[in-house]
Amino acid sequence: MVKLVERNPVIEKKSANYIMIALYAFIVFSFLITIIDMIIRFPLQSQAVGYSDIQLIVINILGIIIQIVFFTYGLYQAVKGTLSPKRMGVVIVAYFGAMCITGSENIIRYATWQLVCVGIALIIPSIIGAIASFCYFIRCKNDKIWSRLISVAAIWGIIRIVINNYQMIRYAEQYLSMNTTVRLVLQMAIYGLILYQTFTLTKKRKNAIEISNTEKQKKFD
Template structure:
């Protein structure tokens, strides 16, 4: 099967155009066109349609079903430069935040309840364990950040970064669960930690199937959306409520620094939903085109 890059080169040469001329009509760089023809990258579907118009060929003459799937799975999920810049900023803040205060950032209901129950003697160990594991989360977000800067944040790479985030959360909450069970904590604390662990385990599984295994089942997209809403509640709205209550009591100046990350947390969870929706729609378009061809 002839690949997109070769088809593009043949159509361009038949039209008598250079890579530079085609790039100028597309408002892109010559290097971008070169990457397409070498098979290193793929244009999005809208750009492919514009290319076919410029070269006076049918989109079907340029792109196969396999190439259409490659466009979705190898290209960055977010192809809008402005939104990608915002995402780079958010990943940067996430990495810095995890470096500064690793333990309280784990997705779940207030994990500090573990520290303030009957486990004071374990306080230091919890923070050390959380700090060590947070290095894996930093690595995951740093991986996403580097690829976002390069414009190569594909679905698989997003999945690997967020899978690492959820996996560390799951391990931390399981560790907390084992510890509180050994100390005979009440059912309320146990149930909260159990919910935290299960939510993050679902996140791991959903990332594997939706982002990495390319399963576009609406179930996995919905699960990731629900987890993001859950994170928005427990890590933003719930903490914001505590902050407002503390401020009313007159201690806002003490708590302000610790609660200054609401905007970036909310934006991160919103970005998970946005990425899922964009990827789901792209895959659905490809599936519909393939169905029509058959």
């Protein structure tokens, strides 16, 4: 029973799977539009940007490409109905990894070591999320600590998104554009999906272990 859980799709409920497929498809489409927009606008801005700006652009593009590749992989597996825990883990690890890469732009941007330390601290939750996802989904380590760390990393991601955008609106007096709003909702939806996937897998593994233990007990009786 336990082995069956690791082979089957994590999300087997059709309605939930359709929502996940739609979200994956929207993520891929949104990131493709974003990267095309960046490529088109770069020649127009090339005279006004310096080396550090180019570094930031490259980092952002790299992070987006990683997400496009792995969410496309996840979309393909979800459509086939073969998005097992390990395959789902690959997508989640890649996402947290991409967040580490894009988050490193803050380290490049900062000039003082104090601010560099702050920049490093901000990507630590994503690093933890990537490691925990690898252990929990891919390595099938069923210790509670891993699922909890994934949840903490995802919740932190949501909180940080809300705080950053609140500060931008309140202190920078900038209103969210349609593109920014879509990206905001999309990122929060991704973290929400990670929470749901982690919860679902935890529940399935727990049920499988209980059933296996019950069957073993019956054999001894």
